[in-house]
């Protein structure tokens with residue numbers, strides 16, 4: 001399990017293979033941040049499926065955030081699929097709802113950071 005520092009550093013771009021997704025525990029956040037590398041970009045999402053109010057963790061085991069074909073983020077509770085780039089649910093019980101985006105920043109040394117590290121209360 002990965003955990004970020006106060007600076008919001010998550011990992012290095014080189015630590016994530018193309019098409020890979022990984023979850024990070026972030027101090028101050030009750031749900032992990034999912035980082036997906038895809039198509040030369042990185043996308044950040046909260047690990048909170050919008051099927052139920054308040055959100056539900058989506059992976060059935062550590063870092064299992066993608067569907068079998070690795071084309072979409074997947075919630076393994078009831079089979080929802082989300083577009084990696086937009087977070088929109090395109091299949092499943094929360095069709096049309098969205099994951100919550102987490103803005104990320106890539107530094108000039110290839111480090112992936114939270115754009116705004118959380119401060120204060122848990123969200």
Ligand code: FES
Pocket residue numbers: 049050051052056075076077078079080092093094
């Ligand atoms: S909790 Fe994610 S699809 Fe039901």
